[in-house]
Amino acid sequence: MSHGRAIVWMDSKEAHVFRFNAEDVDAERIKAHNPFRQVHHKAGVIGAGHGHLDRDFFDHIIDALRGVQEWLLVGPSNAKNELLTHLDAHVPWLKAQMVGVESMDHPTDGELLDHARRVFKSVDRMRPNSPPPPA
Template sequence: MGHPYAVAWVDHQTATILSFDAETAQTQHVRAHQHPTAQHASGVRAEHEFFAAVCAALAGDGQILVAAGHVASADFHHYVDKHQPQTAKRIAGYEIVDHPSEKQLLAQARSFFDRREHLAAPALHQPR
């Protein structure tokens, strides 16, 4: 079993995936394979293969935060919703970022999930 959380920074050529819990983090890198063909829409096919590899790398983890630029985020979101419904169910959010370091990415993800869990937790002191 993987970690309870993951953050994936995705563009159209590379992805950095950090799978983590409260104490540890594990890094994976996924790169698009370049195999140009004369086939119509081969760029779309290559993008779909890359996005599928990113989803496969996230398969063992729980909740996912996707961090990406505007275009990559929209493209990945569209792909996941259409082709990877099991992954789509585990994506807790999308945030727009521009080339963070792994340390910045992990800090952003920890903050995101801390806020999310804090908001979801029932209030300890309910008004009477």
């Protein structure tokens, strides 16, 4: 069954990817291999004091989104911005399918899916002259 839409909730340790349509939901949890650790900047040390997420983590998220027409990115941390930078550099077509980026704390799976359905319903109302992609 085709899942035309998705929501990704991510932080520096894991990502929850929900691909869905009107009748069905496919959920996947992806763990970061090398989760971002807080790096404290010391005076006289080269670098900004920020760690970076691993590329494999981003690639697993990208693989989980293959086949969707639209998706939403949410989460509590700066990890979202690092994923966006990775998408710009490596898979700009996937970023073009994104309908938005939002800050969101730690919702339950049900709250996350409800939020996604509300957002996509709003997106559909904003383009009344074009048929919506498969729900």
